[in-house]
Each structure stands twice: as structure tokens, then as C-alpha cells.
Amino acid sequence: MLIRRLVTAAALAAGLFALSACQYEDLVPANAPLPADLVRAIQANGMGVNSPVLVRLYKEESELEIWKQKTDGTYALLKTYEICAWSGKLGPKKKEGDRQAPEGFYTVTPAQLNPNSQYHLAINMGYPNAYDSANGRSGSHLMIHGSCNSSGCYAMDDVQVQEIYTLARHSFEGGQRAFQIQAYPFRMTPKNMARHRNSEHYAFWKMLKLGSDHFEITKRPPNVGVCESRYIFDQSAETVANLSSTGPCPVFQTPAEIAAKAAADQAQEEQIAARLKPSEFAVTSSFTYRTGDPITADAYAQEQNRRKGYDRDGNRIGGSRSDSSGSGGSIFSSFLR
Numbered sequence: 001m002l003i004r005r006l007v008t009a010a011a012l013a014a015g016l017f018a019l020s021a022c023q024y025e026d027l028v029p030a031n032a033p034l035p036a037d038l039v040r041a042i043q044a045n046g047m048g049v050n051s052p053v054l055v056r057l058y059k060e061e062s063e064l065e066i067w068k069q070k071t072d073g074t075y076a077l078l079k080t081y082e083i084c085a086w087s088g089k090l091g092p093k094k095k096e097g098d099r100q101a102p103e104g105f106y107t108v109t110p111a112q113l114n115p116n117s118q119y120h121l122a123i124n125m126g127y128p129n130a131y132d133s134a135n136g137r138s139g140s141h142l143m144i145h146g147s148c149n150s151s152g153c154y155a156m157d158d159v160q161v162q163e164i165y166t167l168a169r170h171s172f173e174g175g176q177r178a179f180q181i182q183a184y185p186f187r188m189t190p191k192n193m194a195r196h197r198n199s200e201h202y203a204f205w206k207m208l209k210l211g212s213d214h215f216e217i218t219k220r221p222p223n224v225g226v227c228e229s230r231y232i233f234d235q236s237a238e239t240v241a242n243l244s245s246t247g248p249c250p251v252f253q254t255p256a257e258i259a260a261k262a263a264a265d266q267a268q269e270e271q272i273a274a275r276l277k278p279s280e281f282a283v284t285s286s287f288t289y290r291t292g293d294p295i296t297a298d299a300y301a302q303e304q305n306r307r308k309g310y311d312r313d314g315n316r317i318g319g320s321r322s323d324s325s326g327s328g329g330s331i332f333s334s335f336l337r
Helices: 002-018 036-044 130-134 158-173 190-195 202-218 237-241 256-275 297-303
Strands: 053-058 063-069 075-082 085-087 104-108 122-124 143-145 179-184 224-227 230-233 304-306
Touching: 036 075, 053 158, 063 158, 075 158, 104 130, 104 202, 122 158, 130 224, 143 158, 179 202, 190 202, 190 256, 202 230, 202 256, 224 237
Parallel strands: 053 179
Antiparallel strands: 053 063, 063 075, 085 304, 104 179, 122 143, 224 230
């Protein structure tokens, strides 16, 4: 039986490379098709394969969400992926080499897809954005990539990044000019805000929450602008495009339903915080990494938030690096099972 399957796989391989309709470049990761089950999920949710996408990242929960536009123009959750590794601690990236994964609102264009990454595939997040630059922050090459090994990026396993990259590619093929990445320290719930209210980053996170609230209410990506060195949300696209990141903000009013959500969440946060015991507030990590210092094994272990089952080099323990299921991810693997 095994011999018959091997012969079948070999014949299929020969046929694929012989047919002009399926050239080698059609099989490389950057041009790979979406898995059939994911296509079915897209269709079942009233989405199109080439419809626009949006990414939401949550550090504390180690989750990456892909949202996709439906026929009515709103976005719905398509799939949640467990992040394989992110480095640093909760809080924004501030300077080159600090090994912090970014937090904030980022924009990805087709030019930011990297099919030749050493980490299987990669998507440049666009750090630093206008907010980061206005606040004197530095850094480069901050990615969502494969290999499950991070030094400031959001690392996925190779199968995951393959899907995410392909979804992004399809959105651009469908006409989306850019998609939004919303990177958060945690899910912006009243309970989480209460738990983390003693953090030095609390004011920054409250600002991010306003953008999150816009999306939660409207299910559409908020227009994101930067003025007076802070984020503002949901002005017209023309307004935010013409802002000076350090100049004055325009006079604007938050939509009533979003303001109501923010007020209700704040009241709930206050109630929760009043009931929390001192031990129930989140503990701020004392780990610090001095830019330029060699990363020791102990320091690496402290700053690396990695999914169980992967070693410090990003290799799956007891399985293939390229496939979270350990099957290798080859298009021929089903013939060998």
C-alpha cells in the first residue's frame, strides 16, 4: 500500500510539473492557494475570497484574529490563530533593539508582503507609524512572520503564516489597497483595563481602547489619524490624511454610541477595580533588556512568550518546523498518511 501511494505521489508530482497550467512558481508559498476548509468558512460567513481583511493582535492572550469584510460592508471574525511567539512584555515598542513587539494601529500595503523572508513568509507591520515617529520611537523590520521565534515581531508557525499571508494576498488581488493591523496588549475589556490600571502604559492603552471601541461598535475599520502626538479615530479619511502628527487636532465629537460604550465601560472598570484584591491587579514585569547587550539564555527565556511545543530556535519539538500538525504541510503529504 505504501509503495502504491509513493508511486501515486510521484506520478502526481510529474504531472504537476509537466502541465503548463501549473508551473513551479504556482506552488511556492507566496502563491499557494487557501486551504479548502478555509474557503468554505469564508463562503459560509457571507464573505468573498478576495474581500478586504483586517488583523487584530492581543499579546496577553497570544491571539491573532483575521476579520474579513462581508457583502454588507461590515467585518466579521473569520479565524483566530494562537500566536506562536512574541517577545518583550506588555507595552509599546519604543526604540530600535528593545525587542518589544509593537502596539498600536498599523497599515499594510502590498509592498509590505515579503515572499522571500528567511522566516518562511512575512508581513511588515509598518512600524514606526506616524504616532511612533511623533513620539520619538524607532525601530524597523517589525513583522508578522513564520518560524515561531521572535525578537520584536509576532511570530507564527509556518502553516499559520501561510494562511495569513495568502488571505492578505487575496485581499489585494480583490482591490484592497491597504489593510489595518490593530495591535493591543490584551482584549480591551473593562476587567482587563481594571487589572492593568497601575501600569505606566495605562493612558496609552486607554487611547488604544477608543479605536477598539470604534471597531467593536461599527464593525468597520476606524479612520486613524495622529495629531498633537496622539491617535484620533473615525474622522473622515480626508481629514486624517491631512493631519500633522505634531500639529493641532481638529475639533471633533465622538459619535454618541461610541461615547456611550466608553462611558459604560469606564463605570464598569471602576466597579471591578474597587472589588479587586491587591494580588489580583496585573504585576508589571521587571524584566528589562538594554539595547545592544547580548541576549543571554536567561534573558531570552524571560522575554520570549512562546507557545508550548517549540524550542528557542523556533523548531517544533518532536515534529516538523513547517507544520503545527507535524505532517510537514506538503501538498503530497495526504498520499503518505
